[in-house]
Amino acid sequence: MVLSFPGLSLAGHLAMSIFLMAAVFWMFETIPIYSTSILVIFFQVILLSAEGFIDYSSVLYEPLPYTQFIATLADPIIILFLGGFVLADASVKYDFDKSLTRLLLQPFGSQPKFIILGLMLVTAVLSAFMSNTATTAMMITVIIPIIARMEPGDPARIAVALSIPFAANIGGIATPIGTPPNAVVIAALNQQGVGVAFSSWMIYATPIAIIMLVVAWVVLLKLHPPAMKNLTLNLDGKLKKSRHAIILYITFALTVLLWVTEGLHGIRSSIVALMPVAVLTLSSSFDKEDIRKLPWEVLWLIAGGIALGISMKETGLAEWMVSSISWDQFGYLMLLALFGGVALVMSNFLSNTVTASLLIPLAISLATSGLLDGVAGMMTIGLVVALSASFAMVLPISTPPNAIAISTGMVQTKDMIVSGSIIGVIGLILILLFSIIYWPFIL
């Protein structure tokens, strides 16, 4: 130990070393971010668990069994994501995402501005249940022919090209499984005994997603008004009707229905999530090869974030870090603005999940140490961190959807910076607004 901080236990120092290591590795990406997550769990097991190398018998710290750290890999929220991944990958396999896109785009007519709105709504709906990246990639295949049919100088080409990644980033906040930062935040809340039902999350976050979608639409149209009057969409394509495909459609509908009605029947979303995994594999709609192709590294990434939160809480590190700053001079809204602003800025440069993983332990301990108001305060700051992390869409490196859009060459980075910054700032203001006028009344 090179440095020693008064008031911080030995375990706290070790947890801090792990936290700093994770922060540095995640920031500089010297090793893949999912690999840093596994390293976090590995070091926790060796350094902080009851079965680890360090003898804690003479100090106050009561080490957790190592199973607690490795159990993060099968945390309920991870199982929920696993269910979501299986549904999403099976949808891709049977082109359900494309069929749904064709169906949902139909009512949007032929005026470019409404077509852009339609594209954004479809993207957001899909990305609320599938990965933002896969949704963006699919929608890129939809907009390439559209853009090809527009005049070369039409500003709306930029609007179309940016509408997809922006809508995908925004759509991710709408449900717990929309994007990984939601998982990290929900898991951290669960550890404090605060359960977040699928439907409750949607009640908190979907309204803000809808408003932001409209905001993004207006911003894009104002900055890049369409010159064309009419645009026809080619919505040809067939719904797959094989037995396996139909099993998928039914399973998909049933799972989503059970998820969004969790508040009514009370069956936990992570339990419901096992149903598509079981049904789709037993019916061979989803086979061994498909299982191997699931994005397991995303689950690792989330697990590492959850584990980091556990050690910071258990060793008292999070509380110590929070208490070393005198927060009393900050007002309630200032605190939320600070966390939201930091999350927004950080996640423009770092992975959204990493941002949430680094900030949420601190945010939660603000609530537990009495600086925020109990469960509602904890919930609010959790939402602020998760949503702000997802509203970061200024640069190509901010999110994979942004990177894909820029890589197509259909839009320049400078256009993304302008509209992404406006959307980010409005998003943050809206989050803060929600935390005074909406969430306090429903939490």
Added chain:
Amino acid sequence: MEQKIYILVVEDEPDVLDSIVRDISSFEAIFPIEMADTAEEARELIQEILDNDHQIGLILCDHVLPGDNGVELLVEMQNNEVTSKTRKVLITGQAGLKETVRAVNEADLKHYISKPWQKEELVDIVRELLTDYVLRNVKNPLPYMQVLDSERIAEFIRKGGGPTDN
């Protein structure tokens, strides 16, 4: 993109070489183009590119060359583990059936372009073959997306290749 993917053009007639390179110049910003006028020179270039840890994504090769002929060179590349991944195209007016069959069977020839060619035809073939190469051999296809078949690359990402949510 430290590791570059090269396009190699082998053609002994300077005019023809020029016009091939001119036709495919839209790829050059992302895929540097190297030129050789004999199989021997091509071998040296290949060695140099590989020694610098770069790759050869595509070779456009004439058949009739002074010294070793084009098919000879392609078969040789196919037998080398590193260059067997390179997409191989014959661009020629004079390869006989026997040699062409050999190029298909032994060099995994991907395309035969007979002279004279249309610019669009050449550009399309180059785009498709480089897209093949990138999707098979590169972990992150995004940096190449702009000059390649974006739809195919997007489809690849949709199916779980390349980047994922983070």
